Amino acid sequence: MNRFAGLLAPTLFVAAILGVWEAACRLFSVPPYFLPAPSAIVVALARHAPLLFVSAARTLATALTAFGLVCVVAGVTALAAASSPTVERAFRPVAIGLQVTPVVALAPLFVIWAGVEHPERAVIALAAIVAFFPIYSGALAGLKSADPELERLFDLYEASPWQRLARLRVPSSAPHVLEGLKVGLGLALVGAVIAELAAGSGGSEGLAWRISEASHRLEIAQSFAALAALIFLAAGLHLLFQAAERAALGWWKGGPR
Amino acid sequence: MAPVAALEAVEVDYRGRGRALGPVDFRLDPGEIVALVGPSGCGKSTALRLLAGLEAPSRGEVRRAAVRGETSLVFQSPTLAPWLSAQANVALPLELAGVARAEARARAAEALGRVGLAGAERARPSQLSGGMAMRASLARALVTHPKVLLLDEPFAALDEITRRKLADDVLGLWAAERPAIVFVTHNVEEAVYMASRIAVMSRGPGRIAGEAVVEAPAPRPPGFRTMALFRDAVERVSDLLAEAMAGEAA
Numbered sequence: 122m123n124r125f126a127g128l129l130a131p132t133l134f135v136a137a138i139l140g141v142w143e144a145a146c147r148l149f150s151v152p153p154y155f156l157p158a159p160s161a162i163v164v165a166l167a168r169h170a171p172l173l174f175v176s177a178a179r180t181l182a183t184a185l186t187a188f189g190l191v192c193v194v195a196g197v198t199a200l201a202a203a204s205s206p207t208v209e210r211a212f213r214p215v216a217i218g219l220q221v222t223p224v225v226a227l228a229p230l231f232v233i234w235a236g237v238e239h240p241e242r243a244v245i246a247l248a249a250i251v252a253f254f255p256i257y258s259g260a261l262a263g264l265k266s267a268d269p270e271l272e273r274l275f276d277l278y279e280a281s282p283w284q285r286l287a288r289l290r291v292p293s294s295a296p297h298v299l300e301g302l303k304v305g306l307g308l309a310l311v312g313a314v315i316a317e318l319a320a321g322s323g324g325s326e327g328l329a330w331r332i333s334e335a336s337h338r339l340e341i342a343q344s345f346a347a348l349a350a351l352i353f354l355a356a357g358l359h360l361l362f363q364a365a366e367r368a369a370l371g372w373w374k375g376g377p378r
Numbered sequence: 379m380a381p382v383a384a385l386e387a388v389e390v391d392y393r394g395r396g397r398a399l400g401p402v403d404f405r406l407d408p409g410e411i412v413a414l415v416g417p418s419g420c421g422k423s424t425a426l427r428l429l430a431g432l433e434a435p436s437r438g439e440v441r442r443a444a445v446r447g448e449t450s451l452v453f454q455s456p457t458l459a460p461w462l463s464a465q466a467n468v469a470l471p472l473e474l475a476g477v478a479r480a481e482a483r484a485r486a487a488e489a490l491g492r493v494g495l496a497g498a499e500r501a502r503p504s505q506l507s508g509g510m511a512m513r514a515s516l517a518r519a520l521v522t523h524p525k526v527l528l529l530d531e532p533f534a535a536l537d538e539i540t541r542r543k544l545a546d547d548v549l550g551l552w553a554a555e556r557p558a559i560v561f562v563t564h565n566v567e568e569a570v571y572m573a574s575r576i577a578v579m580s581r582g583p584g585r586i587a588g589e590a591v592v593e594a595p596a597p598r599p600p601g602f603r604t605m606a607l608f609r610d611a612v613e614r615v616s617d618l619l620a621e622a623m624a625g626e627a628a
Contacts, residue, residue: 270457276432278474279446288474292461373461375502 157342165346173331173350180327181354183241184313187248188306191256194249195305199260203290204282209261220254224312228319244316244327251312252305259301263294295373299366306362310355328354380443381405382526382558383429388438389583390424397583399424401438404577404586406526409556411596413569413576415615417623421584422562426451426528429560444526447475450519450557454531456511458503458518464490465499468518475522489521490514492551509540513547520551527552529561533568545572549597566619570611571598578615580622587622590615 139159145151146158153161166173198216202209224247235243267289275285317329331347389400399421406412406429414422427433428440430451442449450471458467469486473479487499493513503511512532519527529548533541545568552559563569569576570592580587592611594602602608 268457268459270453270455271459273427273432273453274451274457274471275474277430277449277451278471280474284474288470289459292459295461375460375463375504 154339154341161342162345165342176328176331177350177354184310187245188309191249191252195257203264224251225319232320240320243320247316248309248312252309256301256305259297263297264290267293382408382443384441386439388435391436399584406558411559411573413573414562415569416579420579420581447522448525450524450527452519452529452532454534456515460503463500464514468521471522489517493517524557527557527559531562553597566615576615578618588618
């Protein structure tokens with residue numbers, strides 16, 4: 122299947138959904154506060170583009186800050202856990218706790234801890250919590266994924282623990298780490314939006330704030346426009362990371378035969 | 379002559395499930411090539427790991443004259459790091475032993491040349507054919523100029539032509555520096571072609587059931603596979619193997 126045909130099917134499918142949606146709204150005269158037609162959303166998107174752009178940039182900055190933070194924390198934690206089964210076992214309940222904790226439930230606490238004048242700190246911390254688990258478990262799985270026969274050779278060569286880590290386990294971990302980062306990046310963005318919503322309006326200007334503000338004013342088309350901006354942002358980020366991942370994995374595996 | 383490695387009344391237990399290997403007595407003299415032949419699960423690879431010092435026996439003693447870097451190991455798969463070039467893979471044992479990078483790389487290039495991979499220094503393992511990757515693996519084993527070379531079914535995954543070519547190459551490389559070689563194989567003809575001594579192992583628990591000596595010049599003369607000497611040795615080893623497996627069944 123060529124590239125064009127590969128793009129055709131999803132494009133047609135999305136176009137069909139939008140077409141049915143638009144037709145249904147017009148045919149049944151659905152009120153715009155109930156469900157705006159796609160055309161109305163496009164108009165809202167165009168009208169509020171500058172504002173949405175600023176908000177998207179804000180949400181993106183929050184998500185990337187949280188992502189960067191988590192990369193460091195999860196990376197260090199995974200290195201420690203990979204160094205000893207005892208440490209890994211010790212971390213496990215906390216890691217799972219972080220995975221299953223609904224961030225919405227924590228949000229009010231974090232806002233209080235961060236101080237009402239710094240809601241963005243609470244939002245970053247909350248987004249970081251959402252993104253932590255996949256990055257941590259990807260890194261940990263990666264660090265433990267080295268070829269057992271290469272491990273044997275490192276035994277034979279009497280490699281030091283540091284050599285084993287730097288020359289075998291860390292490079293072996295690349296595919297798993299990239300996979301974890303990809304999932305974590307998406308979750309950091311979703312986490313940022315959820316945290317913005319949950320933390321409330323205080324000083325927040327991200328996309329979540331645009332979504333909730335518009336829906337409170339019953340400007341549902343504008344709310345959908347903010348949601349669309351979020352989807353574009355997430356998809357763009359995903360595609361960008363996928364390209365980077367492909368390049369990195371290509372380098373890691375070496376070229377084709 | 380003192381052996382370079384020996385197993386003395388060595389036994390290895392499965393974790394809580396009786397004995398896997400032994401008692402086994404085995405000695406490896408400097409410069410000899412010994413084949414370990416036997417059915418799957420007879421402990422050939424365990425014996426190899428004991429000789430490499432990668433596993434400790436439950437009872438008995440393993441003697442190893444070789445120090446760090448003097449024992450090399452080649453697996454059935456090439457076991458190359460995909461993120462490193464062929465040259466960097468081969469240089470790895472030297473770099474881990476603290477040899478300066480530039481010197482390690484130069485010696486790796488020289489070792490690649492010895493196994494016929496000159497020009498493939500910068501290739502990644504994914505760009506090498508199965509036979510070439512195995513040669514790179516062999517170069518990595520040889521780069522430290524080992525006294526003991528342990529080969530765990532090194533040619534099992536290769537096609538017949540490639541494995542014959544590699545067997546000749548290994549013998550050629552052996553002739554240059556004469557390391558003691560122990561290699562594990564399922565293939566009786568390959569064992570006879572390469573080894574001066576063949577230890578036949580049996581299962582349950584793994585033991586050395588018999589030994590055969592191949593009285594032929596090393597390296598092998600051309601057409602060795604068609605000679606009566608070769609046929610005769612193959613016959614003897616096959617008989618030993620059949621006996622070992624019959625003993626198991628009883």
